[in-house]
Amino acid sequence: MKRKHALLYLLFLMLPWQAFSQAEVYHNPILGGDYPDPTIMREGDDYYMTHSAFDYQPGLTVFHSRDLVHWKPISHALNTYLGSVWAPDISKYKDKYYIYFTVAFPKGRKNYVTYASSPYGPWSDPIDLKIGNIDPCHVVGEDGSRWMFMSAGKRVRLTDDGLAIVPGTEEVVYQGWQYPDDWVTEGFCLEGPKLKRIGEYYYYLNAEGGTAGPPTSHMITVARSKSINGPWENSPYNPLVHTYKNTDRWWSKGHGSLIDTPEGKWMVVYHSYENGFYNLGRQTLMEPVELTKDGWFKTYDNIDIEKAIPCPVKTQTNDDRYARLDEFRVGLEWKFYKSYDPERITVKDKKLTFKAKGTDIRTSPPILFVAGQHAYEVETRIEIKGDVTAGIVLYYNDRFFMGTGFNKEKRVRYRKGEERGSGNHKQPVTSLWLRLRNDCHIITGAYSYDGVTWNRETWGMDISGYHHNTLYEFQSVLPGLFVCGNGQAEFKDFKFTILNN
Numbered sequence: 494m495k496r497k498h499a500l501l502y503l504l505f506l507m508l509p510w511q512a513f514s515q516a517e518v519y520h521n522p523i524l525g526g527d528y529p530d531p532t533i534m535r536e537g538d539d540y541y542m543t544h545s546a547f548d549y550q551p552g553l554t555v556f557h558s559r560d561l562v563h564w565k566p567i568s569h570a571l572n573t574y575l576g577s578v579w580a581p582d583i584s585k586y587k588d589k590y591y592i593y594f595t596v597a598f599p600k601g602r603k604n605y606v607t608y609a610s611s612p613y614g615p616w617s618d619p620i621d622l623k624i625g626n627i628d629p630c631h632v633v634g635e636d637g638s639r640w641m642f643m644s645a646g647k648r649v650r651l652t653d654d655g656l657a658i659v660p661g662t663e664e665v666v667y668q669g670w671q672y673p674d675d676w677v678t679e680g681f682c683l684e685g686p687k688l689k690r691i692g693e694y695y696y697y698l699n700a701e702g703g704t705a706g707p708p709t710s711h712m713i714t715v716a717r718s719k720s721i722n723g724p725w726e727n728s729p730y731n732p733l734v735h736t737y738k739n740t741d742r743w744w745s746k747g748h749g750s751l752i753d754t755p756e757g758k759w760m761v762v763y764h765s766y767e768n769g770f771y772n773l774g775r776q777t778l779m780e781p782v783e784l785t786k787d788g789w790f791k792t793y794d795n796i797d798i799e800k801a802i803p804c805p806v807k808t809q810t811n812d813d814r815y816a817r818l819d820e821f822r823v824g825l826e827w828k829f830y831k832s833y834d835p836e837r838i839t840v841k842d843k844k845l846t847f848k849a850k851g852t853d854i855r856t857s858p859p860i861l862f863v864a865g866q867h868a869y870e871v872e873t874r875i876e877i878k879g880d881v882t883a884g885i886v887l888y889y890n891d892r893f894f895m896g897t898g899f900n901k902e903k904r905v906r907y908r909k910g911e912e913r914g915s916g917n918h919k920q921p922v923t924s925l926w927l928r929l930r931n932d933c934h935i936i937t938g939a940y941s942y943d944g945v946t947w948n949r950e951t952w953g954m955d956i957s958g959y960h961h962n963t964l965y966e967f968q969s970v971l972p973g974l975f976v977c978g979n980g981q982a983e984f985k986d987f988k989f990t991i992l993n994n
Contacts, residue, residue, distance in 0.1 A: 517803065517804055517807075517808065518801040518802060518803055519562045519801070519802055519804050519808075520800075520801055520802070521743070521776075521778040521779065521780075521798050521799070521802070522765075522767075522776035522777055522778050522865075523561065523562055523564070523762075523777055523778065523779045524556075524564055524776065524777035524865070525773070525776050525865030525866065526773055526774060526776060526863035526864055526865025526866075526969065527773065527774025527775065527776070527863050527968075527969035527971065528544045528764070528774070528775070528776060528777040528863070529544055529545045529547075529704075529748070529764045529774060529775035529777075529967065530544055530545040530579065530580040530581065530628075530685065530748050530764060530775075531543075531544050531748070531750060531762050531763065531764055531777045532544070532580075532581050532582045532583045532687070532750055533583070533750050533752045533762050534583050534584055534585060534752075535752055535753065535754075536585060537755070538559055538755060539557065539558075539559060540557070540558045540559070540561055540752065541555055541556065541557055541583060541590075541612045542555070542556045542558070542564065542583070542777075543555050543556065543570070543581050543583050543592060544581070544777070545578060545579050545580055545581065545594075545967075546571060546578035546581075546594075547577050547578060547966070547967055547968060548577050548831045548890070548966070548968070549828040549829065549830060549861065550571070550572070550573075550574050550828060550829050550830075550831065550832060550833035551569040551571060551572050551823065551824040551828060551829075551833050552569060552570070552571035552578050552828075553569055553570035553571045553578065553581055553592055553594065553607070553616075554566050554568070554569045554824070554825065554828075555567055555568045555569065555570060555583070555592075555612050555613075555614075557612065558809075559806070559809040559810075560804065560805075560806040560807065560808045560809045560810070561752070561754075561760065561779060561804075561805055561806055562779075562804055562806075562808060563808065563809065563810045563811065563812060563814075564814070565812065565814075566822075566825040566826065567612065567613050567614075567825075568609075568612065568614035568615075568616065568824075569614075569616075569824040569825070570592050570607045570609070570614070570616035571594075571607065571616070571619060572824075572833055573618070573619060573833070574831055574832055574833060575596045575605070575619065576596040576597060576598045576599050576600065577596065577597045577598040577599075577966075577967075578594055578595070578596055578597075579594065579595040579596070579627055579628065580594065580595055580627060580628040580629075580684075580685060580748070581593065581594035581595075582594070582629055582630045582631055582687070583612075584631045586631070586633065586639070586655060588610065589608050589609065589610060590608060590609050590610070590611070590612050591606055591607070591608045591631055591655055592606065592607050592608075592616070593605070593606045593622075593629040593630070593631050593641060594606075594607075594629065595626075595627040595628060595629060597627065601625065602625050602626065603621060603622070603623075603624070603625065604622045604624050604625070604626065604627075604629045604641070604643070605619040605620060605621055605622060606620050606622060606629075606655065606656060607619050607620065608655075608656070620656050620657075622641075622656075622657065622658055623657075624649060624658050624663065626643040626644055626645065626647060627643065627644045627684065628643055628644045628684050628685050628686060629641045629642070629643055630642045630643070630686045630687055630688055631651070631655065632688040632689075632690075632695070632721065633690075633721075634720075634721035634722070635690075635720060635721060638650065638721070639651040639652070639653065639655050640721060641658070642686040642688055642697075643686065644683060644684035644685070644686070645665065645684070646665050646666055646667035646668055646669060646683055646699075647663060647664065647665050647666070648663070648664060648666050649662050649663040649664075650662035666722075666723050666725070667683075667697065667699075667716065667723070667725045668683075669681065669683040669699060669701060669714065670699075670701065670714040670716070670727045670728075670731045670732070672701065672702065672712065672731075672732065676702070676709060677707045677709050677710070678701075678702035678703050678706070678707065678710045678711075679702060679703020679704070679705065679706035679707065679710045680702070680703050681701060681702070682700070682701060682702060682703045683699055683700075683701055684699065684700050684701075684704075684748075685698075685700035685747065685748040685749075686698065686699050687699075687749065687750045687751070688721075689750075689751050691751075692788075693719055694717045694718065694719055694788060695717060695718050695719070695720070695721055696715060696716075696717050696751060696790065697715070697716040697717065697718070697725055698713055698714070698715055698733070698749055698750065698751065698761075699713070699714050699716075700712065700713060700714075700747040700748045700749070701714055701732070701747075702735075702747065703745075704745060704748065704775070704967075705745060705766070705961050705962055705967070706745070706962065707739075707745075708736055708738075708739040708741070708744035708745060708768070709735070709736050709737065709738070709739065709744075709745075710736075710745050710747075711735075711736070711745035711746055711747030711748070711765075712732035712733075712734060712735035712736075712746070712747050713732055713733040713734040713735070713746070713747055713749040713761065713763060714727070714728070714731045714732050714733065715727075715728040715730070715731060715733050715789065715790055716728065717788070717789070728789045728790070728791075729789065730785070730789050730791040733749065733761065733790060733791065733792065734746045734747065734749055734761060734763055734780065734792065735747075736765075739768070740768075741768065741799075742767065742768050742799045743765040743766070743767060743768070743778065743798065743799070744765060744766040744767070744768050744771075745765060745766050745775075746763055746764075746765040746778070747763060747764065748763055748764050749761045749762060749763035750762050750763070751782070751790065754805050754806050756806075758781070758805045758806075759781070759782045759783065759784060759790065760779050760780065760781055760782060760805055761779070761780050761782050761790070761792075762777065762778070762779045763777075763778055763779075763780075764776060764777055765778050770867060770933075771957075771960040771961070771962065772889070772934070772956065772957065772958075772959045772960040772969055772970040773864075773865060773867075773969055773970070774863075774960075774967075774968070775967075775969075776865065778798060779802075780792055780796070780798050780802070781793055781796055781802065781803075781805065815989050815991075818862060818987065818989050819843045819987040819988075820840065820843060821838070821840045821843075821845045821860070821984075821987075823860060826862050826863075827860045827861065827862050827973075828860065828861055828862070829858045829859075829860055829861070830858045830859065830861060830888065830890070830891065831858060831891070832858050834850065834858070836848070837850060838860070843985065843987070844983055844984070844985040845974070845983065845984040845985070845987075846981055846982075846983050847860070847883070847974065847976045847981060847983075847984060848976070848980075848981045849879070849881045849883075849976045849977050849978045849979060849980050849981055849982070850977065852977060852978065853912075853977050854886060854888075854894060854896070854907065854910075854975050854977055855891045855892075856977070857975065857976065857977035857978075858891075859886050859888055859973040859974055859975035860973050860974055861886075861888055861972065861973035862971060862972065862973065862989075863969075863971060864931070864971065864972050864989070866991050866992075867933050868930075868931060868932045868933055868991070868992035868993075869930075869931055869972075869989065869990060869991050869992055870928060870929070870930045870931075870988075870989075870990040870992060871885050871928070871929050871930075871972050871987075871988070871989055871990075872926070872927070872928040872929075872986075872987070872988040872990070873885065873926070873974065873984050873985070873986060873987045873988070874924070874925075874926050874944060874984070874985050874986040875899070875924070875925055875926075875982055875983065875984055876923060876924045876982065876983040876985075877899075877900065877901070877923050877924075877976075877980065877981075877982045877983075878923070878980045878981050878982070878983075879978065879979050879980015879981060880900075880901075880978050880980055881900065881976050881977065881978035881979065881980040881981065881982055882898050882899065882900040882905060882976070882977055882978055883898055883899070883900075883974075883975065883976040883977075883982035883984075884896055884897050884898020884899060884905070884974070884975060885897055885898070885927050885928075885929040885972065885973070885974060885975075886898075886907065886972070886973050886974070886975045887929065887931065887936065887959075887970050887971070887972055887973075888970065888971050888972075888973055889959045889964060889968050889969070889970050889971075890964070890966055890968050891910070892910045892964075893909060893910050893959055894907060894910055895907050895908050895909070895936060895954055895956060896929065896975065897927055897929055897938040897940070897950065898927070898975065899918075899922070899925050899927070899940070900978070901918075901921045901922060901923060902917060902918060903915045903916060903917045903918060904916045904917075904918070904925075904940060904950075906938070906950070906952055914952060916950075922942065924942075925940055925941070925942065926940065926941040926942075926943075926944045926947075926986075927939075927940055928940070928941075928947065929972070930992070931956075931970075931972070932992060934955055934956055934957035935953060935954070935955055936953060936954040936955070936956055937949065937950065937952075937953050938950040938952070944986075956970060972989075
């Protein structure tokens with residue numbers, strides 16, 4: 494009888510794993526596409542996350558979720574282009590929310606902070622903290638003091654309001670964890686600190702090994718201390734997360750933050766490049782972790798991040814993150830490159846009126862969105878007014894992009910940041926349907942004069958090399974819309990289609 498009861502109990506324990514519906518498991522990434530350096534916080538049942546903005550504006554888009562799997566953009570914290578925005582840290586202290594972040598280019602490296610009474614904004618103008626280094630992280634000491642930890646194991650005291658540093662308090666407090674000498678990395682690169690007080694310990698996560706380069710470069714390491722002042726003890730389970738071989742799907746895994754659920758489950762959220770799809774950028778992944786009996790975090794031996802993983806929280810929604818792209822919400826789904834020009838755009842009834850600026854795509858920044866898919870198609874109807882060229886672009890930076898467009902006299906093709914080929918209209922036109930397809934890096938185009946009969950362009954292109962390891966700048970390939978010259982273009986009937994590849 495006891496054996497029968499034991500068997501029934503075992504079956505009961507196994508039942509939840511065998512009965513998972515599609516909604517009760519998730520697959521990585523939780524945010525596909527270019528969402529690097531994730532920073533995450535929880536307030537009750539609500540989670541908030543933001544990422545590095547780099548050269549895209551408006552920047553520091555804040556996402557909200559109630560299940561850690563489905564995320565909606567709710568605000569953006571940065572309207573001003575200061576330079577390339579790196580590695581933010583989001584937190585709440587008393588009644589305010591703070592985002593600390595680094596601006597790395599073009600005038601050296603500086604750290605800033607912005608704050609708000611709600612994660613929905615509005616956010617304050619950025620405040621220069623007047624200190625160098627990168628990757629700031631806000632943490633409160635056991636005595637209530639406020640600190641900002643940074644790369645290279647450094648920290649500095651913050652004023653009580655968190656909006657300035659205390660001069661003369663910068664110091665090195667941690668040397669990192671030394672990984673084996675035969676590991677292939679970009680370099681030691683102690684960076685990306687994330688600190689969290691859990692029970693009697695402060696847990697100090699860092700990234701090491703470099704954020705790109707070899708597939709085995711990046712990692713997450715853990716140290717702990719009972720005091721914010723140290724000393725810091727390295728985990729015997731280090732590294733917490735790492736790519737061990739170049740045949741894995743996820744490369745250069747690192748820059749992690751710990752996050753818990755109200756029920757006490759722990760996860761680590763981090764970024765990673767995808768093997769074979771480097772030009773998607775660093776995508777946001779999530780992995781369950783356990784707190785061991787000796788008080789350390791480690792990943793589960795029986796969970797494979799390349800397969801389905803049980804959801805840490807019952808899923809709240811199954812919204813399509815692409816459903817509102819045709820609303821052209823700049824600052825949420827859409828963004829500019831290196832400049833935020835709200836006066837250039839007007840949106841009404843899902844029609845975007847986009848004013849031209851500059852003589853070409855280099856001098857007339859497009860609006861872009863994160864596709865985050867291996868294969869997709871972008872289609873829109875365009876009407877031009879004035880002496881302009883308008884179209885669809887796949888954009889890495891202002892030197893490397895490709896796309897298809899038209900003006901009154903001809904269709905044009907862009908390749909490697911330059912106009913490379915054209916096809917004349919039989920007669921002047923001011924309206925054209927365009928379609929651009931990215932099928933696992935292979936780009937093709939099509940056009941239609943009536944939206945019914947489509948003509949395939951004779952050209953094609955491979956953009957698999959458009960990524961950081963060849964072009965630098967930590968960017969990714971983003972689809973978008975452009976107009977340049979004198980006048981404006983109207984984009985309507987916008988469609989984004991994920992291809993089943």
